[in-house]
Amino acid sequence: MIIDCHGHYTTVPAAHTSWRDAQRAAYGAGTAAPAYPEIGDDELRESVQGQLGLMADRGVDLTVFSPRASAMGHHIGDEAVSTEWARVNNDLVHRVTTLYPEKFIGVCQLPQSPGVPVEHSVAELRRCVEELGFVGCNLNPDPSGGHWTAPPLTDKSWYPFYEAMVELDVPAMVHVSASDNPSFHATGAHYLNADTTAFMQFLQSDLFTDFPDLRFVIPHGGGAVPYHWGRYRGLADMLGRPEPDEGVLPNVFFDTCVYHQPGINLLFDVINVDNVLFGSEMVGAVRGIDSRTGHHFDDTRRYVDALGLSDEDKTKVYEGNVRRVYPRLDQALKARGV
16 A cells, blocks of 8 residues: 655645635725635535546545645744634645545644744644544644744644644644745745744654654655764764664654655665654645656656665555554454454
């Protein structure tokens, strides 16, 4: 079985996006947002046909599916705006997972907002996990949208949320949203900055001593981390911290959202295969065809297959690791006899 741990609902019906525009306009005008529109099941089915087609073409059996990351927009509006926006996004993802339960399983957006304690997001996490059957969440380390006003992920202000994650036995993918800072292109800079920053925060801290069962997925191949692994090992030594393999990797995992063969080769050369989860971010950040290869940049299965991994290691990357990191996903599959 091939499970893609990193998929976003980027092809939502137009009515959903139009409502978000109206919500934002209403907030700016100081008025109430309009009622959320009726969106039929046929519209939802139509909206994911392209994704289902790509999954079939690439041999992906199941996608861990979440709202579009760049549209989470935690820096927009206030807590009430973010709460409502998170809820309608999560409900829409849930509807897709019920229409195609063998193809999609949900991961939730959180109603984060700058300056608002992250523990306020616990209620939506619980709703999505306990009522909607979601298996994880996307956690934004920078709700300000590129201005980095939030404390590090290792600060104790995050602990109430981590307590809920451990209780529910769900991981978080560390994933920022759109950039409100013109210095940081969202997908080309802000995303990768956040991935790299989160890893360094983990390396500096005792977070996983306090929460030994806490699990994070750092997407996009871990940002700059594999490329600079020697730097992080050296910094750990200088700071009196454990080696990253010992102090971070038992709790932190990387995906394969790296869009060229040399990058995938490096990822697997540096990071233990037990810490790598197959992911493509499809349909997501980079949708074009590479003129050098004639294949889509985000067809990451092609790169993984070219590594020449043993059958055992392929099974880990494509299925076993994600089932281990997302126990509720594993439970859902076992309930279906898979």
